[in-house]
Amino acid sequence: MADNLSGRVAVVDDDEDVLDSFRFMLELAGFSVATYLSAALFLANIPPDPFCLIVDHHMPVMTGLDLVARLRDSGSGVPVVLVTAAVSPAMVAHAARVGVRQVLQKPAREADVIAFVASCC
Amino acid sequence: MTDGTAALPPEPADTARSLLDTIVASSNDAIIGKRLDGTITSWNAAAEALFGFSAAEMVGRSILTIIPPDRVEEEDAIIARVRRGETLVHFETERVAKGGRLVPVSLTISPVRDARGAVIGVSKVARDLSRLRQVYVDLKERQELFLAVLRTVPDGLIVIDAAGIVQAANPAVERIFHYAADELVGRSLNVLMPDADRAAHDRYLTHYLETGERRIIGIGRVLRGQRRDGTVFPMELQVEEVSTPGHRLFTGFVRDLTDRHARERRLVELQAQLIHLSRLSELGQTVSALAHEVNQPLAAIANYASGMRRMLGPDAAPELLAAVDKVAAQAERASRIVQGVRSLARKGDRPRRPEALRPVIDETAELALVGPGRDVTLTVRIGDRASHADIDRVQVQQVLFNLLRNAVQALDGRPVRRIEVTTRRRDAMVEVEVADTGPGLAEEVRSRLFQPFLTTKAEGLGVGLSICRTIVEAHGGEIAAVDRPGGGCVFTFSLPACDGPTPGAGDRVAGTPGEEVAVDQ
Numbered sequence: 001m002a003d004n005l006s007g008r009v010a011v012v013d014d015d016e017d018v019l020d021s022f023r024f025m026l027e028l029a030g031f032s033v034a035t036y037l038s039a040a041l042f043l044a045n046i047p048p049d050p051f052c053l054i055v056d057h058h059m060p061v062m063t064g065l066d067l068v069a070r071l072r073d074s075g076s077g078v079p080v081v082l083v084t085a086a087v088s089p090a091m092v093a094h095a096a097r098v099g100v101r102q103v104l105q106k107p108a109r110e111a112d113v114i115a116f117v118a119s120c121c
Numbered sequence: 122m123t124d125g126t127a128a129l130p131p132e133p134a135d136t137a138r139s140l141l142d143t144i145v146a147s148s149n150d151a152i153i154g155k156r157l158d159g160t161i162t163s164w165n166a167a168a169e170a171l172f173g174f175s176a177a178e179m180v181g182r183s184i185l186t187i188i189p190p191d192r193v194e195e196e197d198a199i200i201a202r203v204r205r206g207e208t209l210v211h212f213e214t215e216r217v218a219k220g221g222r223l224v225p226v227s228l229t230i231s232p233v234r235d236a237r238g239a240v241i242g243v244s245k246v247a248r249d250l251s252r253l254r255q256v257y258v259d260l261k262e263r264q265e266l267f268l269a270v271l272r273t274v275p276d277g278l279i280v281i282d283a284a285g286i287v288q289a290a291n292p293a294v295e296r297i298f299h300y301a302a303d304e305l306v307g308r309s310l311n312v313l314m315p316d317a318d319r320a321a322h323d324r325y326l327t328h329y330l331e332t333g334e335r336r337i338i339g340i341g342r343v344l345r346g347q348r349r350d351g352t353v354f355p356m357e358l359q360v361e362e363v364s365t366p367g368h369r370l371f372t373g374f375v376r377d378l379t380d381r382h383a384r385e386r387r388l389v390e391l392q393a394q395l396i397h398l399s400r401l402s403e404l405g406q407t408v409s410a411l412a413h414e415v416n417q418p419l420a421a422i423a424n425y426a427s428g429m430r431r432m433l434g435p436d437a438a439p440e441l442l443a444a445v446d447k448v449a450a451q452a453e454r455a456s457r458i459v460q461g462v463r464s465l466a467r468k469g470d471r472p473r474r475p476e477a478l479r480p481v482i483d484e485t486a487e488l489a490l491v492g493p494g495r496d497v498t499l500t501v502r503i504g505d506r507a508s509h510a511d512i513d514r515v516q517v518q519q520v521l522f523n524l525l526r527n528a529v530q531a532l533d534g535r536p537v538r539r540i541e542v543t544t545r546r547r548d549a550m551v552e553v554e555v556a557d558t559g560p561g562l563a564e565e566v567r568s569r570l571f572q573p574f575l576t577t578k579a580e581g582l583g584v585g586l587s588i589c590r591t592i593v594e595a596h597g598g599e600i601a602a603v604d605r606p607g608g609g610c611v612f613t614f615s616l617p618a619c620d621g622p623t624p625g626a627g628d629r630v631a632g633t634p635g636e637e638v639a640v641d642q
Contacts, residue, residue, distance in 0.1 A: 017421045021424030021425045022424055024424060024425055025425070086594055089617075090594075090617075106416050106420050107452065107456050108423075109423075110449075
């Protein structure tokens with residue numbers, strides 16, 4: 001795989017191990033990675049543009065889609081990929097409404113994730 | 122006395138005469154003597170009292186004095202018969218008292234003969250019928266009042282004798298069994314039951330008559346009734362003994378339970394379906410939760426393996442590279458197995474069909490609002506192009522049932538007890554909203570609302586809402602909860618919309634009593 005990738009990626013997931021594995025994979029691929037255990041923690045520390053966002057949907061308090069809706073309301077156009085264990089037509093439709101670029105089934109293939117991140121950076 | 126015989130001396134004629142006079146004078150019946158030409162020859166005290174004329178006034182006068190003009194011919198006929206030696210017994214007619222008042226009387230008229238047997242006069246015994254008549258009129262009035270009251274009894278009322286023969290039936294019986302009351306009178310009560318039950322009913326009655334032990338008398342029983350056309354229906358029969366001197370009668374109160382039974386049966390069926398589905402859903406939910414939980418470490422494994430593969434680079438030991446690839450491949454395989462089990466669990470789902478939401482909501486509300494939800498005001502609003510959805514009806518009813526039941530519980534002790542169910546179209550989905558006027562959601566509850574095994578209730582597993590989420594997601598929809606502006610809580614879930622067979626029709630049908638129906642938008 002090419003090692004000349006760069007760019008900032010933010011990952012939001014309520015599972016610490018999943019976050020750690022994303023950091024491991026994405027940093028080795030050449031990206032700089034910031035991880036957040038909840039939507040609230042992300043909103044409190046939004047990284048400076050440009051960056052792209054990988055977000056889990058099923059999170060307590062604020063779901064991934066809620067977070068994206070909040071970002072859009074505040075005027076942010078950050079590219080987002082939504083990762084979820086249960087992909088449904090309604091969720092895909094909802095995701096499209098709030099401007100999610102792609103919905104990936106969890107566990108997501110590395111190639112899909114890298115391709116998305118690379119396309120944004 | 123002088124001839125020394127032991128025989129009783131013959132009673133002197135005047136003694137016999139005075140005895141007769143005493144009897145006549147003290148009789149309660151008016152006794153009148155008259156000649157064949159109608160001249161009154163005697164008039165006793167009871168006659169004075171009955172007609173108001175004294176003996177002094179009447180003796181020597183014509184009997185026509187007390188005969189109404191329109192009954193003179195009747196008197197002529199009577200006299201003619203008496204002349205022939207006939208006696209008339211209890212002949213009912215009317216006579217005129219002093220002042221013109223008509224008196225109903227019962228007459229017994231006999232000929233009076235002379236020593237040779239020739240009819241020379243008439244004796245007339247008149248009994249006052251006015252009190253009897255009054256009693257009869259009163260009785261008739263009371264009977265009519267009684268019958269009028271019976272006609273208003275909503276339950277069927279049948280009077281039977283000790284042999285089970287119908288003596289009377291009210292109009293409700295006619296309505297219930299489709300027999301006219303007079304068709305039933307004289308027939309056995311058991312024509313109102315299916316053949317199979319007749320013998321048993323006859324036994325109840327004989328058993329009671331023989332032993333006094335109650336099997337059905339005084340106790341309501343649910344039996345099968347049979348209408349005239351042969352249809353059998355559930356009825357409640359309560360038989361009571363009527364104690365009247367000289368009669369042994371029984372009254373049977375009949376209540377047609379057809380509607381109540383149909384309703385109860387529907388509720389039981391619905392409940393059974395929900396329980397069955399709830400088990401299926403709990404299984405589905407467990408699998409779904411498991412899939413989600415297992416997917417997290419699988420995602421981590423896949424990510425670590427990808428990172429390691431990159432880290433090792435092309436120059437690493439081929440065995441190591443192969444092993445890392447195998448770790449990734451095995452993680453992917455495990456993930457596929459989880460997805461497989463998940464879709465297997467969904468195979469228990471029935472096929473989806475386009476359904477009108479209004480009846481789905483109404484039927485579920487009927488079940489969810491029993492008991493503590495009885496006095497909750499429910500409003501259902503069906504939105505424009507939001508009347509039908511492509512759903513598994515029973516599954517969606519379970520979601521609604523859970524949400525409505527939660528809402529009812531949230532309304533416990535609240536001053537305003539209202540639930541509003543609203544549907545609205547949103548792109549390809551119908552959103553169904555269940556809003557209540559309860560206290561709203563506690564923050565710590567809301568964050569974990571749809572997770573299994575979280576509950577705020579003393580009883581309950583806390584799987585209700587997680588099942589709802591499983592079902593809604595299986596329909597390709599989403600479920601969410603928010604606080605309602607002004608208090609309370611709103612659950613919203615989405616279902617795939619479809620256009621009903623006749624769009625718009627059926628949405629504006631009035632609901633069951635106690636519901637308001639409004640149309641949104």
